[in-house]
Amino acid sequence: MTATLRLSSDWLGLAILTLGGAIFLSVLRPDFLSSYNIFVLLDAIALSTMIALGQLAVIALGQTNLSLGSIGGLVGVAFAGAMQAGGVAPWLAVLLGLALGLACGLINGLLTARAGISAFVITLATLAAYKGVNLGLTQAQPLYDIPAVVKAVGTASISGPVPVLLIPAAIAVVFVWCLFDRIPLGRQILAVGANQHAARLAGISVSRAVIATHALSGLLAGAAGMMAVARLQVGQPTIGDDWLIPSFTAPVIGGAILSGGYVSVAGAVWGVALVVLITQALVLFQVDPYYVQFLLGLLILAAVGVNRFRSKRQTKAV
Amino acid sequence: MSPALDLSEITKSFPGVKALRGVSLRLDPGSIHALLGENGAGKSTLIKIITGAQSPEGGEICVSGKPVCFANPLQAIEAGIGVVHQERNLIPRFSVGENILLDRIASASLRPINYSAVHDEATHWLRLLELDIDPRRLVSELNVATAQMIEIARALSQQSRILLMDEPTASLTLSETQALFRMLRRLRDQGVAILFVSHKLEEILELCDAVTVLRDGGNACLSRPLAGMSRSDIVSLMIGRAEPIPDLGRNQRTDLPVTLSLASVATLGGHRDIDLDLRSGEIVGLYGLVGAGRSELARAIIGLDRITHGEIRIDGAPVSIGSPREALHRFGIGYVSEDRKQEGVILSHGVLANVGSTVWSRLRGWFGFLRDATVIRLVAPVLSALEVKASSLDQLVENLSGGNQQKVSLAKWLAAGTRVLIVDEPTVGIDVKTKAYFHQLLHKLAREGRAVLVISSDMPELITLSDRIAVMDHYRLVGKFENSGDYGEMSHAIMAYIHAAPPTASLKSQNSAANAAAT
Amino acid sequence: MRGFMLAISGNFRSTIGAAVRSRIGLPFVSLAALALLFFVSSAIAADANSTKVAIVAGGPHPYFASWPQAGKDAARDFHLGAADYKVPQSWSLSQQNDLIESLASQGYNAFLVFPGDPAGSRNVVGELVDQGMPVIALAGCLQDPSKAAFCFATDTEHSAYLGAKELIKAMGGKGRIAHFTGFLTDPGTALRINGVKQAVAETNGSVELVQTIADIDAPEPAQDKINAFLATQGKQVEGIIATAWIPATVAATALRKIGDKRIHMIGLNDDPIILEGIKDGYVTGTMLQNPYGQAYIGSYALGKLMSGCKVKTDAPWLKTPQTTHFVDSGTAYVGASDLANYQDKMQGVTKDILASFQQKYLDCP
Amino acid sequence: MLEGLPPAQGSDATETQYENAGRLGGKLGRFLLSSEFGLLLLVVLAFAGFWLSTRGFSSPFNQFGLSRSAAVNILISLSMMSVIVSGGLDLSIGAIGVCASILAGWLMEACRWPAPASVAVGLALGGLLGFANGQIIVRTGMHSFVVTLATMSVFFGGMIILTTAKPFDSLPDDFSLPAQQHLFGAVSPLLVYSVLIACMMAYLYRLTAIGRDMLAVGANARAALLSGISASRAVTLCHAMAGILAAVAGVMLSMRNGAAIPSMAGNLGQDWLLPAFLGPVLGGASLSGGRVSVLGAVLGAVLISVINNGLLLLHVGAFWLQFFLGMLLLGAVMIDKARMRVFASGDRR
Incomplete structure (x- = not known):
């Protein structure tokens, strides 16, 4: 019982903030609760969640993956290209895409673990390398011939307002949550993130944890890249260019510690929901486009601040 | 077998x-x-x-x-x-x-x-x-x-x-x-x-x-x-030879001027009614079990925790100390932390950068100009007096032995010329020989006119060092007495004070009452 | 200066093949790459008497897709030394400036430049012209005063205005519309917003511009904002005009997703998504530009300038808010009925401009 | 003051352990082990390689362009470095740089202020915005990553609101003059300014009390606090300094462009982030704070500029450039690592 209470304290404030905001919006704008809008919200949440999880895994380790968006873009165009130029069946292309994402992540992990250079520097370099391969292959031209099945997946809903793309996101959330909650590998990653020395003394293979984490991050980034293709209906080489900052925003709002050792999957998901909600609110209230960026910054600052203030008070009460 | x-x-x-x-x-x-x-x-x-x-x-x-x-x-x-x-x-x-x-x-x-x-x-x-x-x-x-x-x-x-x-x-x-x-x-x-x-x-x-x-x-x-x-x-x-058994002697003159004095001090952390005088030239030992609130009291004195009641006096004049910076530069109070690696020294920096950290702002010239030579002139005598063993002044502190690290963390306060020195667990993790050296050193520092407060859980150490002993339990001073230097007698007295302390429950409620009053 | 650069011509091409196949341990791969790079050399034949045109894009963008071919065609048709398409790695003014400087170092001597920024590109263009290399601003203009010979582009404000007009016509002259456009930091965005506003203003209140959504040139934010708009306010509008490439495709996709043919939409360019939307009735029409013609005629004009022609001062220049030396590269509205032959339409426009170009704008010896 | 203290009976084992630190011995050995030396080697290598293998690299025209972009890269690197010192980072430097140059541009264009005064006010704004970052971080205790992530949007958004993204492009000629002059026919005066600023930074960290405070706070904030150093003041100053340096970089960029343009550092100023981190990190700064090298950051920035410039001159296919840039970066850090191993074998401490 105490455990659940403690767990919920990570994201309870965020949940209240997000749900409160949603209620506020739906009172002011009845359209907000329309089936299509909920679909749109969930659709946006699905992709952002995948991106956030890709970074969250690496944050758990106390590292960063700057090449996240670059992997997403590369996998996205490779996925589209395999189907367009190679005539590969969509399901096979998905597997190939996941494998490519995994491979990119593995390269990051291997270089970080074996060369003993900070992941920040390694992924900064691979960011350029993967993006270069992407541009070199596509010549910066989008790939248009996306099979109808893939396009359908990008727009279809399971039932009512629940988009199909929520399925991979949900699977990823459950998987990552399980991983960091109860799978030994995930706990090992957290242990390495919290105290590498102690983890090594307890017999945890630090390099294995590092490699596994980066591979997972690459896998999730690759999945996100393919989701983006399905959503956009085009194999855009620019996919992933803007992922870096949002990928950090949600986990950090959700309470993850950047130095490693602690992440909250639920917190990150609520963080994603909050950012999506803020974005939509700014559209809904027809905010002057010139003010959008400014307000978004203030609101993020406020959300993080409120969450922090609340958790501070809570620890004091204990 | x-x-x-x-x-x-x-x-x-x-x-x-x-x-x-x-x-x-x-x-x-x-x-x-x-x-x-x-x-x-x-x-x-x-x-x-x-x-x-x-x-x-x-x-x-x-x-x-x-x-x-x-x-x-x-x-x-x-x-x-x-x-x-x-x-x-x-x-x-x-x-x-x-x-x-x-x-x-x-x-x-x-x-x-x-x-x-x-x-x-x-x-x-x-x-x-x-x-x-x-x-x-x-x-x-x-x-x-x-x-x-x-x-x-x-x-x-x-x-x-x-x-x-x-x-x-x-x-x-x-x-x-x-x-x-x-x-x-x-x-x-x-x-x-x-x-x-x-x-x-x-x-x-x-x-x-x-x-x-x-x-x-x-x-x-x-x-x-x-x-x-x-x-x-x-x-x-x-x-490799017989242990030198130091008898440092005791200084029990009551006519020395009081440098630092706490008068019925209460803190936000939960201390209540702390009365303590620290005289120039003497060592006061503060004993208590882990968690008794000793280090917390030291932190309150140097401005890291709020004093909610009572006053701190320096040379008899009431003062308010807002930060360690003020404590050092205005009142000459130094605190040697028990957590040497996290708070006492900067492991990744050199010896000179560590010892000099307390004196930079005092030595700086025009536009904050500060030359190593200026710092060395002040610091080198202290380092050689403490016999800090390092290959050079730039040697990283993390590569020094524990004893030498502790010397570095003490040296910076000596270089700063502090009048009041609060030393928290001075010899934790330090071997027998170096320990004896530290005891002599602290004794010497006190006799030169500083007021020294030693916080320790090591009873033999405290009895060797102190002129007077104060016992803390549950954020209160439960006893103060002259040290006779006799281990059996003194350890008995200390334990008696700790066991006579009021039961935990009532104290907790007092603490929370104090907290409530403070907020 | 120019002679100096042209005089240097290394050719190490033969060594490439051997070096490519070297496979060594991981840390050495990059070393090998470095070595390889040093031995790869220029593939451009040096010919001191010819014009070498660099066609410089602003960054990777589908709009420029026809420029490489246009350059090749122009080089062949007008006997230029080269007319090569060059593109910076990303949309960044600094990268474009670096690229242009580097191209000048490599011996290109005439430039068609899509200005990364109307004001910010002036200095680098000025430096080129000072060294005797003519520059034409292509597909976008420099802010006057600049040293570019002239600007050869689509009139964005006018195009947005015409697009809005078409939209209003399709809506029957009344209703409410929304406008989706690109990065706020792109000065063209303000012009497009103006163009749409002007068309709306001319209806004297029977058409209302409900909302302008900007800063959506990247796919994800475009998705999020356009979908959010359609979901919550879609019912309140009858028309949409998109004046940037990504918002146009995203909006077309979104309309197809909702299956809503009630909302009229005008897009931009001939992106396959837009064309298909027009075919299937989700998109009313699109405002076409003439990228091929821009690069083709631009290269032709540079060849003329290099062979001694001068820009006429009294030519029939158009005036835009940015420059007084503007040549319209042509714009056309493509609706459902024009789908089959829209490319012929554009080629016709190109031919027309080319036929009278020298006589209209140039003084040749 | 401690005369007469009985000597500690120390064994000499600990002492000998530290004396023969390097086989190479002395300062030369330490320099050969340093990442500065490795970088210098790489810069020379890349420079020589490009000089020999491409045409145009050696031309004065190209060298001038290279020196100009290196000048800006150096300042961006130094700006980030001054925050990395404190163990934090600043994502908003691009936004600050743009804001500062826009303010200077506005003063020159709209208010007809003379260039020097406008630039001074622009730099002051940079310092002020950095100061604001520092204060928010110190007062709320939030991580600098989160704070500057948000202020990046706030600063940039605020600037967009005020300017509606319009550039200031009729600036007085004397403003952009420094970006056009040639020293020795091939060097931009901007590079001289950058090197001068780098020297001032080196002076700050080596020879002033506040510079040492910054390093101490970055390495161990608690220890520094207990030593009577005001950690919050040091952190705030680090951020303010980053703001000023970013502003200088922004002003230089607008000198080069001849206009103050909102988009010159990309959306939200994000284009600067890559060079900003690369320079200091290649230069051996520790991202956890407390250790910096001004020379290293400068060399790192120069290396990036040289590679960027040289790659453009090689015909590797426009879109493969970025791939090779990534590979070269990987190569650079790997070579550096290998060099450390070679030189350190046998005399590691």
Whole structure:
């Protein structure tokens, strides 16, 4: 019982903030609760969640993956290209895409673990390398011939307002949550993130944890890249260019510690929901486009601040 | 019967230094074996080799008669060697149970952890240590002493035939230490071989059966029975000659001017009615168990916690101290933290940058201009007086021995010319010889006219050093008296004050009342 | 200066093949790459008498897709030394400036430049012209005063205005519309907003511009904002005009997703998504530009300038808010009925401009 | 003051352990081990390689362009470095740089202020915005990553609101003059300014009290606090300094462009982040704070500029450039690592 209470304290404030905001919006704008809008919200949440999880895994380790968006873009165009130029069946292309994402992540992990250079520097370099391969292959031209099945997946809903793309996101959330909650590998990653020395003394293979984490991050980034293709209906080489900052925003709002050792999957998901909600609110209230960026910054600052203030008070009460 | 652990002629060298030049050790099942040696004698290297963190260059390790070779810590654990390390090796955001069984999680990979089984098993090991802790609690919620016990529970859980304990009692209270000893004796009776490393010779004499002493990377003695050995025998083995027994003498003049005085001080942290005078030229010892609020009082004095009631006076004038910066530069108060590595020194910086940190702002010239030469002129005499051993002034502090690190953390306050020195646990983790040196040093500093407050849980140290002793319990001063220098008499007096303290419950409510009043 | 650069011509091409196949341990891969790079050399034949045109894009963008071919065609048709398409790695003014400087170092001597920024590109263009290399601003203009010979581009404000007009016509002259456009930091965005506003203003209130959504040139934000708009306010509008490439495709996709043919939409360019939307009735029409013609005629004009022609001062220049030396590269509205032959339409426009170009704008010896 | 103290009976073992630190011995050995030396080697290598293998690299025209972009890169690197010192980072430097140059541009264009005064006010704004970052971080205790992530949007958004993204492009000629002059025919005066600023930074960290305070706080804030150093003041100053340096970089960029343009550092100023981190990190700064090298950051920035410039001159296919840039970066750090191993073998401490 105490455990659940403690767990919920990570994201309870965020949940209240997000749900409160949603209620506020739906009172002011009845359209907000329309089936299509909920679909749109969930659709946006699905992709952002995948991106956030890709970074969250690496944050758990106390590292960063700057090449996240670059992997997403590369996998996205490779996925589209395999189907367009190679005539590969969509399901096979998905597997190939996941494998490519995994491979990119593995390269990051291997270089970080074996060369003993900070992941920040390694992924900064691979960011350029993967993006270069992407541009070199596509010549910066989008790939248009996306099979109808893939396009359908990008727009279809399971039932009512629940988009199909929520399925991979949900699977990823459950998987990552399980991983960091109860799978030994995930706990090992957290242990390495919290105290590498102690983890090594307890017999945890630090390099294995590092490699596994980066591979997972690459896998999730690759999945996100393919989701983006399905959503956009085009194999855009620019996919992933803007992922870096949002990928950090949600986990950090959700309470993850950047130095490693602690992440909250639920917190990150609520963080994603909050950012999506803020974005939509700014559209809904027809905010002057010139003010959008400014307000978004203030609101993020406020959300993080409120969450922090609340958790501070809570620890004091204990 | 073959020994549980048999090391013969182990050698290991690091670039520039031969750490071990043929060390042997024989650990029999069913015995508690002390491993002693001064800092730098090669003890920690030997421990690293036994636990698989480093591999030896020469010599042989046998476990239960079979030669082994560890490539990593996991292999040592699997060979039945459980370890309690000196530094804390717990994962703060993990539960107690998970920490206890961490090595099992380390060897698994994908099958989900069954937490109820983990916690059940953890409960078993906690019971064995007479600890009543919910294994589901997070380690980050525990105090240092309990965390230490969790590490011991972890070593137990490995059901090792060989248990290596590196300074396990450093942060334990008297009663916790006793519980630990009871448990260790029980394990010994079950046939476990225990290797016990400690600087506290009294504990060694009380607990252990045999002793191996290291000196300068070699054996000063090999697995010698402790029966019949005295404290001074051990010390002379460690340092190669008889221990100098200092009698520093006591200064009990009451006519010295009062430098720092606390008058019915209460703090936001929960201290109440603290009255304490610190005279120029004397050492006041502040004794208390871990968690009694001693370090917290020191922090309140230098402005890190709010004073909610009463006043602090310097030379009789009431003052308000807002930050350590003010404490140092306006009032000349320095605080040597108990947490040397985290707060006392900057490990990744050089000696000069560490010692100079208190004087930069005083020495700077136009536009903040500051030359090394200026700093060195002030700092060098202090460093040489303290005999800090470093290859150069730029040598990184992390590469210094513990004793030298402590000298650096003290030197910066001497360089700053502080009049009031608060020294928190001055000799934790420092070997016997250097300890004696520090005692003489502190004594000397006081006699030069400084007011020194020594905070320590080490009773012999306090009785050696202090002119007067104050006892703190539960954030209150429960007794103040002159130190006669007689160990038996004084330790009795101290314990009497602690046990006469009001019961915990009523005090807690007072504390919360104080908090409420403060907010 | 120019002679100096042209005089240097290394040719190490033969060594490439051997070096490519070297496979060494991981840390050395990059070393190998470095070595390889040093031995790869210029593939451009040096010919001191010819014009070497660099066609410099602003960054990777589908709009420029036809420029490489246009350059090749122009080089062949007008006997230029080269007319090569060059593109910076990303949309960044600094990268484009670096690229242009580097191209000048490599011996290109005439430039068609899509200005990364109307004001920010002036200095680098000025430096080129000062060294005797003519520059034409292509597909976008420099802010006057600049040293570019002239600007050859689509009139964005006018195009947005015409698009809005078409939209209003399709809506029957009344209703409410929304406008989706690109990065706010792109000065063209303000012009497009103006163009749409002007068309709306001319209806005297029977058409209302409900909302302008900007800063959506990247796919994800475009998705999020456009979908959010359609979901919550879609019912309140009858028309949408998109004046940037990504918002146009995203909006077309979104309309197809909702299956809503009630909302009229005008897009931009001939992106396949837009064309298909027009075919299937989700998109009303699109405002076409003439990228091929821009690069083709631009290269032709540079060849003329290099062979001694001068820009006429009294030519029939158009005036835009940015420059007084503007030549319209042509714009056309493509609706459902024009789908089959819209490319012929554009080629016709190109031919027309080319036929009278020298006589209209240049003084040749 | 401690005369007469009985000498500690120290064993000499600990002392000898530290004396023969390096086989190469002395300062030369330490320099050969330093990442500065490795970088210098790489810069020379890349420079020589491009000089020999491409045409145009050696031309004065190209060298001038290279020196100009190196000048800006150096300042961006130094700006980030001054925050990395404190163990934090600043994602908003691009936004600050743009804001500062826009303010200077506005003063020159709309208010007809003379260039020097406008630039001074622009730099002051940079300092002020950095100061605001620092204060928010110190007062709320939030991580600098989160704070500057948000202020990046706030600063940039605020600037967009005020300017509606319009550039200031009729600036006085004397403003952009420094970006057009040639020293020795091939060097931009901007590079001289950058090197001068780098020297001032080196002076700050080596020879002033506040510079040492910053390093101490970055390495161990608690220890520094207890030593009477005001940690919050040091952190705030680090951020303010980063703001000023970013502003200088922004002003230089607008000198080069001849206009103050909102988009010159990309959306939200994000284009600067890559060079900003690369320079200091290649130069051996520790991202956890407390250790910096001004020379290293400068060399790192120069290396990136040289590689960027040289790659453009090689015909590797426009879109593969970025791939090779990534590979070269990987190569650079790997070579550096290998060099450390070679030189350190046998005399590691």
